[in-house]
Amino acid sequence: MTLYNTLTRRKETFAPIAAAAGLYACGPTVYSPAHIGNMRSYLFTDWLRRALIFGGYTPKHVMNITDVGHLTDDGDAGEDKLQKAAREKKLDPWAIAASVTARFFADADALNIQRPEVVCKATDHIPQMIAFVEGLLEKGHGYETSDGIYFDIATFPGYGKLSRLDLDAQVAGARVEVNPEKRNPFDFALWKKAPREHIMQWDSPWGKGYPGWHIECSAMGLQYLGERFDIHTGGIDHLPVHHENEIAQDEALLGHPMVNTWMHGEFLLIDGGKMSKSLGNLYTLGDLEERGYPPMAYRYFCAGAHYRSKLNFTWDGMDAAKTAYNRLLAAVRAHRGGTGNASVEPYAAQMRDAVLDDLNIPKAVGALWTMARQPERTQAVYDAALAIDRVLGLRLDDAGPAAGQSGPDTLPEGIRALVDARQAAKANRDYPEADRIRGELKGLGYELTDTKEGVVCKKIS
Template sequence: MKVYNSLTGKKEEFVPLEEGKVKMYVCGPTVYNFFHIGNARPFVVFDTLRRYFIWRGYEVKYVQNFTDVDDKIINRAREEGITAPEVSEKYIKEYFEDAKALNVIPADVHPKVSEHIDDIIAFIQTLIDKGYAYEADGDVYYSTRKFDEYGKLSGQNIDDLESGARIAIGEVKKDPLDFALWKAQKEPDEIAWKSPWGMGRPGWHIECSTMARKHLGSTIDIHGGGQDLKFPHHENEIAQSEACNGVPFAKYWMHNGYITIDGVKMSKSLNNFFTVRDIRKHYSGDVIRFFLLSGHYRSPINFSDVLMEQAKQGLGRIVTCVETLEHLEKNGSQGLTDEEKKELESLGKYRDMFIEAMDDDLNTADGISAIFEMVSDINVFVRDGASREFAAEAEKKIRELTDVLGIMQHVDDVDQIGADVQALVDERQEARKAKNWARADEIRDQLKAMGYTVKDTPQGAQLIKD
């Protein structure tokens, strides 16, 4: 397998630090609001990478943090008249609801900043002791120039950064390029903890360095996140971690591309975002996930109703094929034929195509294309019916690949239709036998209004959820 390493700017063969094991850290949300579709992309992308590693036989330890200490949380607490921890807990709960709808598996560890204050303080103290950080009026800053390799991830030149750097009002840092590791408490209602430098709270960047080391060790295999985090967040993480620990922080850095609205990056600061909670009012979580995986993770993708409808139709092609196979599993002929055995064997080539695509830097777009080709092949083969055994095996082959992508996991199968719907299907079949075409058509329209399409096959009526 090859992955694109942002640190080197090229695709590299993936070789884990420890054979058969993968340690992954992915930046999670700052929990002060519902997450938007742009936030959802890394959640889905790296969940898919994790699923793929597991499918290929790796043991994966996956850590995704919650930033539950932040200026935005403090401001939201003031707006809502509640405490900062209450804001955080509220939106952590909302995160899990939306993530579940997107079929995102919970991380092995979801560390919170508030639960790692002692670890963060110890980390900062080590940086001070090593001469990489200093205290100033209760704040602690990282001395950026002390880290000789600063800029190696983002390609930023420190001299160019200096020309645009400014010291904000109230800051007492020695150099405009220095960044905060610890922030002194400024207002009585700000959440704060005791530290050697007075009451205060952690800066943003130090959190991930500390929690990654705590749960995965000083060097990890993969650090992931959105492209917007490359600088300064991930650059600062490298500077902190490598100065403190004396070893490389992450072997591979992976960043997903932006989601745009009319060609402009989606962000809360521009107020051009759509939350997943709002999008779910119009599209299922499966469709949203399918949309996010339809393009290569490093490429920007544009969000629009047109593209969401295309994603819905694309996923629908796979769902319809699976529903056809489920119908044949109940109503098909008995016994696998020699022709069916050959067809099942030939379907293996699509699994190989899928692996080839996913091994090439997690190319989910081509992985989906391989599934589409398998579906088309199966649709042609079962056009005039098939055995129950063939249908069951063919469905397994589709679901094996869709499970890796995390799609179709909320799709109702035919067994779950209600008794009232099944009664109408049975009544329609009796009407057709009696050549009462008017009543049969009437029931067909009634089922359509209930969200079902009836497809008449040599094996009987097949019900397809619209």
């Protein structure tokens, strides 16, 4: 398996350090619901996790929940995002964190994103973060100011290596420094002293306060994956500040790198531009559902671009993805039980090679289409599609009944084939044919209902 390492700017053959492949993924900051751009990043990590399993590795996947310390500007200026949301909504920050976290996992489930082995909240690991900061201070990598403890980047010559930042050029540039007590504009907060109104605060050797955002991931990565682990993922927006700072903290404390491979998912653009609250184009999965696009159609949409490419979201693109996804399901399922002789092995090899080649999901989907489009109905095509779906996660085997309903798998063969044929007709917008088949099923004693989750077929008693 090869993976592209942002640190070396190269594709590298993956060789895990130990039996379990350690994977740390920067998780959500739970102050407001995740938008579809955030979810694209978690889909990327899910494809990575699934490809690791497919490649024969056993991942130990750790994801944090940032429920304190992430400031409004990603650096160490501004206000804590949760504190701000709590103030604006006149709610308790703990309640906001709990409800946004629950919604995040509901969205992840709807997208068929697998749960990590470890989900860890920042607020549950304050002692580990304090110990990490104390370790950095003991080694001379930090200093105290009136508002917190800062990392002194002058003590870490490797600073900027991930983003290949030219520090001198940056410092000489027009960056306005808001904090005159900092020795270098790139020094960053390890720990912030809390103003009295800050609701989330803890005792520390430096008085009451709360952790910086970057120390959270360093401390929890160390806690669950140890001093050296395999892969760290995040969005491309994490690269220049958050991950650069994590590397500085890790290596300053340990004296060696903690992470072998850094991987980053590219941005989702909206109508060719940036998403922003002020433009009103921060869509959530719920917004998509309201407009008639099921979550799985969004997963399929994201499968159309490599994770290292920008992906442009448009409603037309979403329309096309929804139609294509339904057609793919129909095309694959039409092969179930088929006794034909369609070609399988060359496509199976192409799909396998693609997903193990730095997660080339779009290429695998392309090969899947070519295989499924073959006219001869062949069970082996269906089996091969299901095998690669362990990575793609497109729920190719689920004929779409709502949970708990009598699904096509419990239906007699002939009925199941009719349901599939009707879905295929519907996906192809051949509505007269779809209606005809629905009538035929009714004549045979079966009723079809279209639900939000898909079609449900029930025997009329």
